[in-house]
Amino acid sequence: MKPFSSMTMKFANIWFVLVVILLCGKKHFGTRLGNSSHEAHICSGCSRLTLKVEFTSTVVEHEYIVAFNGYFTAKARSKFISSALKSSDIENWRIVPRNNPASDYPSDFEVIQINEKQKDGVLTLEGHPNIKRVTPQRKVFRSLKYSESDPVLHCNETRWTQKWQSSRPLRRASLSLGSGFWHATGRHSSRRLLRAIPRQVAQTLQADVLWQMGYTGAGVRVAVFDTGLSEKHPHFKNVKERTNWTNERTLDDGLGHGTFVAGVIASMRECQGFAPNAELHIFRVFTNNQVSYTSWFLDAFNYAILKKIDVLNLSIGGPDFMDHPFVDK
Incomplete structure (x- = not known):
């Protein structure tokens, strides 16, 4: 794998937490992925900002x-x-x-x-x-919910929790469009979260140091397995291919999550991504209702292998570890 690719993957593990802390200032941020939950409380006397990402199958x-x-x-x-x-x-x-x-x-x-x-x-x-x-x-069902709640903990106190359950109630995608996280505009989806930060998140995490060394992602094939991307989105100039693996007849992103992820990776305007010169290969594997199937993923994986993809971003978690064909691939 090329040098920029490995560095980018290390950055990716921490970018999201830093993004929301920078955006929210003295607010609480919590995440939930699959059957686990994580809550970090930044201060007292302020509202808590929570993003829940849940998966069921x-x-x-x-x-x-x-x-x-x-x-x-x-x-x-x-x-x-x-x-x-x-x-x-x-x-x-x-x-x-x-x-x-x-x-x-x-x-x-x-x-x-x-x-x-x-x-x-x-x-x-x-x-x-x-x-x-x-x-x-x-x-597979992926559920996103963005909400605020009342403060609980004292300043600088952080609590980490992890919960495992055998099953979860089925929930369709739920997004608070006024929260400033991501939203669909019809023509294309904007990444308001990134634009609200004074400095670009890639530069905040010192990706510009790598850019000055010549590592900008050029020649690296990056696949984004998500909800698609608009063909004429103005922030992307190096989209090599868009493919649809769902039962919906569109390649566009009707939700905004796929656009947000693609922007963090390789946006070339406004909120510049970590690897602005990387080749983007967009795989639409989730419907607008955030539904997918094992067979959709398997076909998309095989195609990514055929195309010799270097880095694959897969926004899924939770019960997939029980799905043998998914794990084998």
């Missing part, structure tokens, strides 16, 4: 991901599955069509739909020499 009924031991054509994959199911009681099954940029290339998985009454015979597939694993298709 559910199994898609009747759908299974068949992972192979290598990359095969669609015809070969279908043949392997048919051969494996001949000795089982499964008759009503079909391969779920996947129409995306990865469809033109060999793949290492297939999605099949099987009648619920016959699902017990699905393990028969794993007896085929070219089939590695069969797992349920999963649907």
